[in-house]
Amino acid sequence: MRILLKSLLIIGTALAGTATIAQQPYPSRPVTITVPFSPGSGVDVPARIAADLLSKAMSQTFVVENRTGAAGMIATTHVAGLPADGYNLLANSAAHTLYPSLYKSLRFDPAKDFVPVAPIAEVPLVLVAAPSRGWRSVREMLAYAKANPGKLNYGSAGKGTTSHMSFERLRAAAQISGAHIPFKGTPEAITDVMAGRVDVVYTTVSAAAAGIAANRLVPLAVGGRTRAPGLPDVPTTLEAGYPESDYTVWVGLLAPAGTPAAVVERINNELRKAMATPEAQDRITKSGLAPMSMTVAQFQAAVRQEFSTNAAITKAAGIEPE
Numbered sequence: 001m002r003i004l005l006k007s008l009l010i011i012g013t014a015l016a017g018t019a020t021i022a023q024q025p026y027p028s029r030p031v032t033i034t035v036p037f038s039p040g041s042g043v044d045v046p047a048r049i050a051a052d053l054l055s056k057a058m059s060q061t062f063v064v065e066n067r068t069g070a071a072g073m074i075a076t077t078h079v080a081g082l083p084a085d086g087y088n089l090l091a092n093s094a095a096h097t098l099y100p101s102l103y104k105s106l107r108f109d110p111a112k113d114f115v116p117v118a119p120i121a122e123v124p125l126v127l128v129a130a131p132s133r134g135w136r137s138v139r140e141m142l143a144y145a146k147a148n149p150g151k152l153n154y155g156s157a158g159k160g161t162t163s164h165m166s167f168e169r170l171r172a173a174a175q176i177s178g179a180h181i182p183f184k185g186t187p188e189a190i191t192d193v194m195a196g197r198v199d200v201v202y203t204t205v206s207a208a209a210a211g212i213a214a215n216r217l218v219p220l221a222v223g224g225r226t227r228a229p230g231l232p233d234v235p236t237t238l239e240a241g242y243p244e245s246d247y248t249v250w251v252g253l254l255a256p257a258g259t260p261a262a263v264v265e266r267i268n269n270e271l272r273k274a275m276a277t278p279e280a281q282d283r284i285t286k287s288g289l290a291p292m293s294m295t296v297a298q299f300q301a302a303v304r305q306e307f308s309t310n311a312a313i314t315k316a317a318g319i320e321p322e
Contacts, residue, residue: 026086026262026263026266027058027060027086027087028060029060029087030060030062030063031054031061031062031063031086031088031089032062032063032065032087033047033050033051033062033063033064033089033090033253034067034078034079034089034090034091035064035065035075035091036067036068036072036073036074036075036076036090036091037066037068038066038068042093042204042251043251044064045287045289046091046120046121046123046251046287046289047064047091047120047251047253048064049120049121049280049283049284049287050062050120050253050271051063053274053275053280054271054274057270057271057273057274064091071095072095072096073103073107073108075090075092076090076092076096076099076110077107079114079254079256080108082256083256084255084256084260085260086259086260086263086264086267088255088256089117089253089254089255090114090254090255091252091253092252092254093123093249093250094162094247094248094249094250095162096110096254096303097110097303097307097309097310098162098165098310100307100321101160101310101313101314101315101319101321102159102319102321102322103322104321110307111304111307112257114254114256114257115254115255115256115257115258115259115264115300116252116253116254116296116299116302116303117253117254117255117264117296117299118252118253118267118271118294118296118299119250119251119252119253119292119294119299120250120251120252120253120271120275120292121250121287121289121290121291121292122224122248122250122251122289122290122291122292123162123204123249123251123288123289124223124224124228124229124230124231124249124288124289124290125163125166125202125203125204125205125223125224125247126202126203126208126220126222126223126228126231127141127166127167127170127200127201127219127220127221127222127223127237128193128200128202128203128208128211128212128217128218128219128220129141129193129199129200129218130193130194130195130196130216130218131215131216131218133218135220136220137221137235138220138221138240139240139241140220141199141200141220142174142176142242145174145176145178146174146176149176149177150177150178150179151178152176152177152178152179152199152200153179153198153199154167154171154180154181154198154201154202155181155183155192155193155198155200155201156180156181156182156201156202157182157183157184157186157189157203158182158183158184158185159180159182159319162202162247162249163186163201163202164180165247165310165313165314166202166223166247166249167180167200167201168313168316168317169223169244169245169247170223170237170242170247171317172244172313172316173237173242173243173244173245174242174245178199180317181198186201186203186204186207187207189203190207190208190211193217194211194216194217200220205222205228205231205288206230206287209230212231219231219234221234221236221240222234222237223236223237223245223246224236224246224247224248224249224290225238225246225248226290227239229285229288229289230285230288250302251289252292252299264296265296268299272293272295275293276293
């Protein structure tokens with residue numbers, strides 16, 4: 001009987017300990033946000049802003065860890081294999097929804113192995129040309145392209161990048177032809193545009209700011225749904241009269257599939273509340289970004305739609321998965 005009572009006591013103690021752990025409020029320990037790109041990159045900056053805001057809002061440390069390489073797939077593969085407990089998050093951009101359209105074999109399924117948690121910001125892209133081209137608007141550039149079929153060339157930060165997809169979206173909406181010139185990165189593309197070797201390129205507002213200020217680049221249009229905070233006088237391609245020409249480049253948080261819905265909702269709610277403050281809004285806009293806020297349901301629906309949209313864009317552009 002004594003042995004039986006002792007066994008029951010041990011079992012009861014273990015169950016009580018398990019219940020205590022299960023009932024611990026989230027987050028009860030540091031949360032890691034893995035960033036697939038280097039410090040200071042377009043994904044890293046908003047990820048660190050989000051980490052800071054969440055740390056203060058939830059009274060727990062949110063740590064950013066950079067795991068670079070393979071166009072973001074090293075970090076994404078890593079996070080996909082981590083426990084879905086809310087303590088492992090991935091910060092990525094709209095590039096996450098391009099993976100299936102660009103690569104034949106992946107060690108993860110970007111749609112099924114992750115759950116979108118919350119957007120952080122939109123990265124406004126601006127279409128720029130050299131002053132020597134004589135264009136002052138996207139309409140003038142597209143008029144040239146229509147009058148000279150096949151002569152327009154457009155650069156990008158690389159095949160399948162968001163800068164490439166942005167122009168393909170505009171090209172399809174305006175029904176023009178042209179030659180794509182991929183570069184290894186944005187700086188090289190901008191340099192060739194300023195030198196007159198490339199006609200236009202979509203780039204981030206922050207990357208184009210110096211060239212625009214020095215009158216070496218002309219901003220023709222913004223590629224997102226709304227005007228960019230840093231270029232309030234530059235219209236969007238939608239305003240210029242080209243429906244479905246917009247391409248939203250978001251940066252947001254995702255988590256391994258199976259992460260508790262209550263945890264996902266908590267992170268989303270806390271981030272949205274923190275992002276709504278004037279201080280956070282100012283911090284975002286000064287980083288060359290546009291604040292972005294969606295509920296969990298809205299963000300998940302938008303990401304699902306983007307997988308289909310990107311598949312259609314890449315197919316129309318003749319981009320084959322490698």
